[in-house]
Amino acid sequence: MDPNPLLSVSNLSVNFGGLRALSNINLTIKHGDLVGLIGPNGAGKTTFFNTLTGLCKPSTGQIMFAGFDLTNKAASYISRQGIARTFQNIRLFKSLTVLENLMVACHQNINYSFLTGVLKSKKYRLEEEAGLEEAKRILEIVGLSHHAHELSVNLPYGDQRKLEIARALVTKPKLLLLDEPAAGMNPAETQELLSLIRYLRSDLGITILLIEHDMNLVMNLCEHIFVLDYGMLIAEGTAAEIRSNEQVIQAYLGADV
């Protein structure tokens, strides 16, 4: 085991009233990994993401990230430590343009006080220009530059998913959580997405954890896979190991009667 993992989750449990959504999750993710998280519907995958990003409070357990304890921290604090995410049901700022969506995400990169903002001093201009520059650079990476001034709600579905990834990238994350990034995409869009994810990992050095139902995509893309079922981590390993794991097959197809 890597002595210094990027993310290490220990004994994590989440209860919603009497329902145990996650129970005793232990897992680590190394720097630069591209990891998949799979499991049947209702297994607790999104709850796991919500807990990592602070939208959901853990009942017990600990989340360590890059040397910081993120357990029970506010979502905005966790984002500043370098975890960014996308959502299963797209959550863009609908009445803002593509570029404005990214400028909002520049919040942490742009630095000036209320007063500077109101007086529009030189510092305001420099910081805003730097933010805009960064937003345009990210837009170039995901290939949405030609849509920069369109309202985000008017983008085709696949581009909306890409914009959400772009928005997460602007916050300069160390760990990127993608919640079903390929859902609803056609095969061509999925191929583009695959190469984008590979590029983010190899060229930008971002560690990626993704939830996906498209088994082909997960098996192709991820070198390490975690499997959740009924809130429990039932298996982990390479694609080949997962494919032949009895418990995983049972979880997906049901046990023999």
Next chain:
Amino acid sequence: MGKRNLISVGILAGIYLIVQLLVSRGVLLAYDLQILGLVCINIMLAVSLNLINGFTGQFSIGHAGFFGIGAYASAYLTVVHDMPFLLALIIGGLFAALIGICIGLPTLRLEGDYLAIATLGFGEIIRVVILNIPAVGGARGFSGISRSTTFGTAYVFMILTVIILKNFISSKHGRACIAIREDELASETLGINTTFYKVAAFTIGAFFAGLAGGLYSHFMGYINPAANQIGFMKSIDILIMVVLGGLGSITGSIAAAIFLTLIPEFLRSLAEYRMVVYPIILILIMLFRPSGLLGGKELSWDVLSSFYRRVTGKAQKQQGVSTNGS
């Protein structure tokens, strides 16, 4: 300062000079000037409420409470403590902002209808508290306030309010507020402290409402704790301006504040039918422009120049002259 800013300053100064000229010629009477002063104060109220309701998306209907706090606090300071008017005005605004923080912290955890009801309740609490303070006249109202606010003062404060709020909106802090309106959860995961910005927007809105209140009490020389002065009737008046002008449009709020302050005056000849015609006008506007006069749009030099280019574009194309964007 850019060319456009110079033109803006010129236009604003021009409006002021024209008003003064009309007054000196006797075209505008003292009564008309009072209406114009009220227009300025109402613009301050509408624009500051728009920051909370329109830009940050927190539906507050207790804005008149902050107006009342500013009106009474500053009047108390000038009348009882002989404080200079401007200083009292600022302190009145700051006091309203302080109460804004105290109300905002607990209530902004609520959303939608629940927030609206809570702010309505707090607005009424403020009014009832003022009603029961004998030092500021109680139910009789507070009279004998020096009439320190002139049309010019109100005009200058109105312009400052609009500029400050407009600049705030286009800064990263304003963008954070707009993001909260659009999707609070997503904003939080992008590193925006949503509680902080909601309370900040509420507090800034309360400050400018308090300022407007101080201007008002020193404009009329008298203020009383009636529902249509500092109570929920007044809150609704301000809310109508914001919704009619367009949630999230500063120019919309300005236009609606001017329109709604002036229209009862123009309808004066209709006598008692005025209160029938006024709501009919509101209903018609909301039917034909449900997102407000300007929707979320702003009227700015950029919009004007692109409109100008569109209008003149045809002629220039024929002459083969390319348009440039400067």
